[in-house]
Amino acid sequence: MVSPAVEIKSPAEWSSLLDATNIVVAQFYSPSNAASLEAIHVLEHHSQDLEGHGTVLKVAKVNVDELKAIKSAYSITTLPTTMLFQNGKEIDKVAGDNPRRLAQLVEKLKRAVDSAKTEQASGSSSSWKGAALPRGYVDVTDQVELNRSELLNVDTETGGVRVLFSSEKPSALSGGKGTAKDWVESDTDEQLLLFMPFQSMLKLHTLQITSLPPTDDDDDEAPMRPKTIKLFVNKPHNLGFDEAEDLQATQDIELSESDWNKEGTASIPLRYVRFQNINSLVLFVVNGDGDSEKVRIDRLRLIGESGAARDMGKLEKIGDLPGE
Structure with a gap:
């Protein structure tokens, strides 16, 4: 019926x-x-x-x-x-x-x-939130094409791209339950490069990053939270580290200790006019907040608006975005 x-x-x-x-x-x-x-x-x-x-x-x-x-x-x-x-x-x-x-x-x-x-x-919720959504906007993280995303310089003993976009509460906030490492750490140095293509054209308002490194002060090798981040939009593929260092970013971000809430999440407002009608995002972690050689990210959330869908597997070529 x-x-x-x-x-x-x-x-x-x-x-x-x-x-x-x-x-x-x-x-x-x-x-x-x-x-x-x-x-x-x-x-x-x-x-x-x-x-x-x-x-x-x-x-x-x-x-x-x-x-x-x-x-x-x-x-x-x-x-x-x-x-x-x-x-x-x-x-x-x-x-x-x-x-x-x-x-x-x-x-x-x-x-x-x-x-x-x-x-x-x-009896549990899989829609964990590290921070509240800005009024008038929605979580568009599900628009990331996971099978085409790419993460460079990741420690293979930790998680991959999929754990970054998981809606489950990080294990670090759940008493460390489970054997799988549901976070990402950098490998040979403190830099990370993440390429995220989208299923539809997005307007991004806020980027939320959750980072929950261990708090053992005696561990010099403990990973750090990200400090300096560069964002690039509408790239057809991932950048190289040298290219990302030299290229002018769509937005440069500098995080301080006060930006992280008790859930270990930083809500980063984006320069909205520069993040209109975008089909991909590259996140480049330049360095971390400390002296370690590793950076850790537990979760990423994208907040904004979704627009018209595009053909899967195809990135439209978009001209230069206007400045503010």
Whole structure:
């Protein structure tokens, strides 16, 4: 039996749905638009096979002719528009009848439902946050293409790219449980180079870095937190260390002890005008805050807005970004 979509009757009902439900996928439609009505049936069909429908997932439809305030709040200009929300925050949006993008949204929906069901079964949350999100922005870390990301000068006895973007609480904050090292350390010196291509064009507002080195003052080899960082946008591949040293960065960052909160996380505001419409980010850790020869990073989170999706495996060539 096809799972019916919930018809939203008021802005208050919409807000209550977002607050009470882990995952909401919503179709914004008009009864006079045939494509909108067909899209609702397609969405209902996809949702029926998802285990967890009704517990962690709700499918909703919003009549934009009657609920103009909601239409305006989400800048709905094309019908149908499909939006995916998790924990009340927008994580994907497809404007129009775009089969490729809708297929991507459905796959993202399936992963979100699976993750939520796992959380329910374990009684724990996998969406650990090292710091609060800036108001009006969302976590877009899931837009990083992990299989095409590259990390240079990493100690292979520690974790790799995937642990950096894990949503699980770092083991250093959980009593060190587990045998796997769920963090990254540099290898031959204190520098690290990380290349992150994205699944869609992003607008980045904040970079959050969590670093939890051990606090044993007697250990001269203990890794350090990053101190000097350079960021580069829209690179088709990773940089070399010499190139990164010489190249002018999109933004230079200098961290001090006061920038780290009790969770070991630094929230770094980005020069927003320079981080519009970007398809990749290179993070270069130049040095650490101390005398060790190693730098440690436990988690990375990207905060901002996601935009139009691009073809997977292809980086568009973008011209120079304007200055501030």
